[in-house]
Amino acid sequence: PVFAGMNGSAIENFSCVIYNVSLMNCTWQAGRDAPEDTQYFLYWQNSRHDGDAVECELYMKDETGRNTGCRFQNVKIDTEIAYFLVNGSSKDSLIQFYDEYIQLYEI
Numbered sequence: 001p002v003f004a005g006m007n008g009s010a011i012e013n014f015s016c017v018i019y020n021v022s023l024m025n026c027t028w029q030a031g032r033d034a035p036e037d038t039q040y041f042l043y044w045q046n047s048r049h050d051g052d053a054v055e056c057e058l059y060m061k062d063e064t065g066r067n068t069g070c071r072f073q074n075v076k077i078d079t080e081i082a083y084f085l086v087n088g089s090s091k092d093s094l095i096q097f098y099d100e101y102i103q104l105y106e107i
Contacts, residue, residue, distance in 0.1 A: 005096035008033025027069035035092040
């Protein structure tokens with residue numbers, strides 16, 4: 001599929017780890033062709049059609065202040081599969097979004 005936004009601007013190497021039952025860390029790398037001012041935002045929900053997307057409350061940042069990860073606390077997982085979406089914004093161009101269904105028991 002073709003997504004709106006500049007090619008190479010979507011995040012790469014997305015992964016999440018759940019630990020201590022209710023804590024989840026997700027990390028990613030900036031798109032290799034993303035403008036320097038690109039900022040990324042992570043949302044997740046139990047399914048794409050659940051309607052209750054949760055945005056990250058505690059972002060991890062790199063040395064430039066760009067969001068490169070998220071710590072979720074008090075995670076309640078009701079399904080085996082969760083939907084993750086990372087979108088971005090930049091003054092210079094549209095940023096492609098990244099989305100993925102992850103089977104949580106594999107995390």
